[in-house]
Amino acid sequence: MGSLLFAPTWEFPGTNSPATQITAYVVQHRSALLAGVVLDAVGVTLWGVFAAGVWVRLRRVSGRESVLSACFAFGFISLATLLLAGFLAFLVLTYRGRGISDPRVLYDMAFGLLAISGAPTAVALGSYAVLTWRTRHLPRWTAALAAVSAAAHVVLLASFLVASGFFSLEGQVITVIPGTLFVWVLATGVAMLRAAQPDAILSR
Numbered sequence: 001m002g003s004l005l006f007a008p009t010w011e012f013p014g015t016n017s018p019a020t021q022i023t024a025y026v027v028q029h030r031s032a033l034l035a036g037v038v039l040d041a042v043g044v045t046l047w048g049v050f051a052a053g054v055w056v057r058l059r060r061v062s063g064r065e066s067v068l069s070a071c072f073a074f075g076f077i078s079l080a081t082l083l084l085a086g087f088l089a090f091l092v093l094t095y096r097g098r099g100i101s102d103p104r105v106l107y108d109m110a111f112g113l114l115a116i117s118g119a120p121t122a123v124a125l126g127s128y129a130v131l132t133w134r135t136r137h138l139p140r141w142t143a144a145l146a147a148v149s150a151a152a153h154v155v156l157l158a159s160f161l162v163a164s165g166f167f168s169l170e171g172q173v174i175t176v177i178p179g180t181l182f183v184w185v186l187a188t189g190v191a192m193l194r195a196a197q198p199d200a201i202l203s204r
């Protein structure tokens with residue numbers, strides 16, 4: 001994600017940190033955080049465009065709208081909405097800096113929204129995995145990647161139960177597990193482009 005290039009999450013204050021420490025961090029890294037989170041928002045928006053293309057393909061191979069293709073659309077719309085809401089909370093916190101009376105509320109909300117997005121992500125990727133495995137409209141390894149990522153995003157919800165360390169809200173789990181989604185998006189995008197080439201040749 002874009003924020004990793006400018007302000008890695010493993011350097012963030014813990015969610016149990018005092019408000020003064022959180023404020024000092026966002027003030028000190030204000031420009032980097034704003035740039036990184038804006039890039040994140042742009043990236044998630046582009047994911048939505050990609051997901052629309054996948055949804056259209058899933059509907060086409062199914063011959064009609066199915067529960068699985070609808071669940072994929074629902075899951076991806078939900079995860080994108082939650083991620084953007086989380087980014088918004090963090091942007092407001094960073095933009096206002098010392099003007100925020102209780103920075104911990106926005107800080108916790110930002111990471112909480114990112115973590116809870118694991119639930120709809122699992123729905124979207126799980127639906128894709130089942131439908132792709134059945135129809136074979138794309139290589140089955142894309143379904144396997146989706147299944148692995150779906151399971152990983154269920155684990156992401158554990159961050160609400162852990163106060164510190166790797167599995168906490170501000171721990172590395174918040175970047176490592178979404179990394180499986182990045183891999184699936186890239187791999188599936190490449191597979192879709194390769195699958196489209198024979199169709200383009202035949203249509204000439």
